[in-house]
Amino acid sequence: xxDIRRIRTEPDAVKAALAKxxxxxxxxxxxxxxxxxxxxxxxxxxxxKAEQNRLGPEIAKKKRAGEDASELLARSTELKxxxxxREERQRELNEAQETQLAKLPNLPDDAVPAGGEEAAQVIRxxxxxxxxxxxxxxxxxxxxxxxxLFDPERGARLAGSGFIVYTGIGARLERALxxxxxxxxxxxxxxxxxxxxxxxxxxxxxxxxxxxKFGPEMYRDDEADLFFxxxxxxxxxxxxxxxxxxxxxxxLKYVAYTPCWRREAGAAGKDTRGLQRVHQFDKVEIxxxxxxxxxxxxxxEMTAEACAVLDALELPYRLLLLAAGDIAFAAAKTVDVExxxxxxxxxxxxxxxxxxxxxxxRRADIRFRREPGAKxxxxxxxxxxxTALPRVVAALLETHQNADGTVTVPAALRPYLGGVExxxxxxxx
RNA sequence: GGAGAGGUCGCAUAGUGGUCUAGUGCGCCCGCCUCGAAAGCGGGUAACGGUGCAAGCCGUUCGUGGGUUCAAAUCCCACCCUCUCCGCCA
Numbered sequence: 089x090x091d092i093r094r095i096r097t098e099p100d101a102v103k104a105a106l107a108k109x110x111x112x113x114x115x116x117x118x119x120x121x122x123x124x125x126x127x128x129x130x131x132x133x134x135x136x137k138a139e140q141n142r143l144g145p146e147i148a149k150k151k152r153a154g155e156d157a158s159e160l161l162a163r164s165t166e167l168k169x170x171x172x173x174r175e176e177r178q179r180e181l182n183e184a185q186e187t188q189l190a191k192l193p194n195l196p197d198d199a200v201p202a203g204g205e206e207a208a209q210v211i212r213x214x215x216x217x218x219x220x221x222x223x224x225x226x227x228x229x230x231x232x233x234x235x236x237l238f239d240p241e242r243g244a245r246l247a248g249s250g251f252i253v254y255t256g257i258g259a260r261l262e263r264a265l266x267x268x269x270x271x272x273x274x275x276x277x278x279x280x281x282x283x284x285x286x287x288x289x290x291x292x293x294x295x296x297x298x299x300x301k302f303g304p305e306m307y308r309d310d311e312a313d314l315f316f317x318x319x320x321x322x323x324x325x326x327x328x329x330x331x332x333x334x335x336x337x338x339x340l341k342y343v344a345y346t347p348c349w350r351r352e353a354g355a356a357g358k359d360t361r362g363l364q365r366v367h368q369f370d371k372v373e374i375x376x377x378x379x380x381x382x383x384x385x386x387x388x389e390m391t392a393e394a395c396a397v398l399d400a401l402e403l404p405y406r407l408l409l410l411a412a413g414d415i416a417f418a419a420a421k422t423v424d425v426e427x428x429x430x431x432x433x434x435x436x437x438x439x440x441x442x443x444x445x446x447x448x449x450r451r452a453d454i455r456f457r458r459e460p461g462a463k464x465x466x467x468x469x470x471x472x473x474x475t476a477l478p479r480v481v482a483a484l485l486e487t488h489q490n491a492d493g494t495v496t497v498p499a500a501l502r503p504y505l506g507g508v509e510x511x512x513x514x515x516x517x
Numbered sequence: 518g519g520a521g522a523g524g525u526c527g528c529a530u531a532g533u534g535g536u537c538u539a540g541u542g543c544g545c546c547c548g549c550c551u552c553g554a555a556a557g558c559g560g561g562u563a564a565c566g567g568u569g570c571a572a573g574c575c576g577u578u579c580g581u582g583g584g585u586u587c588a589a590a591u592c593c594c595a596c597c598c599u600c601u602c603c604g605c606c607a
Binding site for chain 2: 127130131133134135137138140141143144145146147148149151152157160161162163164165166167168332453455460461464
């Protein structure tokens with residue numbers, strides 16, 4: 089949610105920033121007109137209410153004294169009608185403003201290029217040399233089948249196409265990666281681990297703005313009106329919904345593992361083979377509530393923290409600065425981390441790090457005080473995957489595969505796999 | 518899921534239609550007193566919105582949303598949450 093006061097005081101800057109995302113200036117002008125009308129009416133309604141409030145005690149006084157209060161009662165009745173009439177219009181204007189405002193995305197950061205997907209900038213090329221194979225590298229779905237790690241066919245039997253069953257060491261690999269990432273972020277990067285509900289109420293999913301962003305993408309329980317989390321992000325936003333954080337508590341740094349459910353409607357057949365795009369996947373999410381002046385640095389740190397996972401797994405990746413038209417609704421700046429998948433022969437997105445500035449905080453009514461008694465301000469909220477699992481698994485299998493069909497486990501992960509050094513060897517499957 | 522009790526200012530409580538501008542205690546802040554502190558005394562102690570150069574003024578908020586009334590913390594309806602007991606259950 090943008091600040092209406094900012095739109096009011098610097099409309100041209102707001103228009104220019106939104107133009108980068110392809111939003112028209114017309115919306116801003118409409119909004120400003122509503123705002124003018126709304127405030128005028130608000131002043132009117134409030135002065136009528138003030139008069140009515142003054143009348144109350146006077147009526148009571150007369151009645152107690154046994155005097156005739158009928159004149160005051162008549163005036164009060166008149167005011168009641170006048171207020172009711174204007175309040176209806178006021179409610180309409182409030183709703184209109186709310187609706188319009190809720191439709192406007194966050195203002196992109198100055199550093200963010202204009203344009204869509206094609207305008208993304210590679211801000212860091214491959215982090216390490218891409219592996220040269222002296223044999224034809226297999227795709228992860230073939231490795232998964234031959235090593236008995238995961239089973240899309242049985243997943244489809246259980247829940248439909250796009251659901252995966254992990255088996256044996258494959259299931260353990262998944263669990264190992266989750267634990268490895270959680271440990272890395274809590275022990276090395278100073279995050280506090282949070283165990284979250286995997287479903288959210290309508291209220292929560294609305295406050296975070298995800299009902300707009302994901303809407304029909306989410307699986308849901310209509311009877312209970314609950315939504316399966318499409319990512320841990322909305323849950324972590326709602327953790328402090330409606331709170332005023334006391335001085336000294338910022339920055340808050342949270343890490344959480346959740347499964348993520350996405351219907352991926354309309355994506356069928358496109359880049360979906362194997363683990364590239366599935367309806368349920370595991371993800372470790374890192375999240376910060378930051379002081380506004382530090383959020384730029386925080387985004388860089390979080391991007392680096394996501395990369396640290398890939399470095400430890402000895403996987404090459406690159407960083408993309410997304411263009412304004414391609415970043416999430418609530419984000420001001422987004423950096424994607426893409427890992428190289430030699431079997432699929434593509435860069436696969438495994439993390440998306442976003443600075444949402446005060447946009448989510450305003451919407452979810454999360455504030456903080458710098459000093460005791462200081463005026464509440466909105467913190468900046470940032471999220472990053474740290475990281476999403478299936479594509480990491482894909483890249484890991486493909487990158488570290490050997491000519492004999494086994495896969496070498498990166499050293500950092502071995503302690504989590506009971507010391508196993510190679511998948512597919514010595515009964516490890 | 519059933520029955521009952523409850524949700525009021527940071528915390529604890531009072532408040533059953535107009536005198537509530539929500540009282541009191543605790544906590545916290547400021548001042549007085551003191552060499553300093555404690556105690557004591559005095560004052561202060563929210564958020565959001567509107568308006569104003571500002572001081573301020575006005576409005577809204579007593580779990581949430583509706584309703585009754587000239588007037589609602591107070592009456593009515595629905596919902597949410599907490600606690601106790603019962604049922605069910607990994």
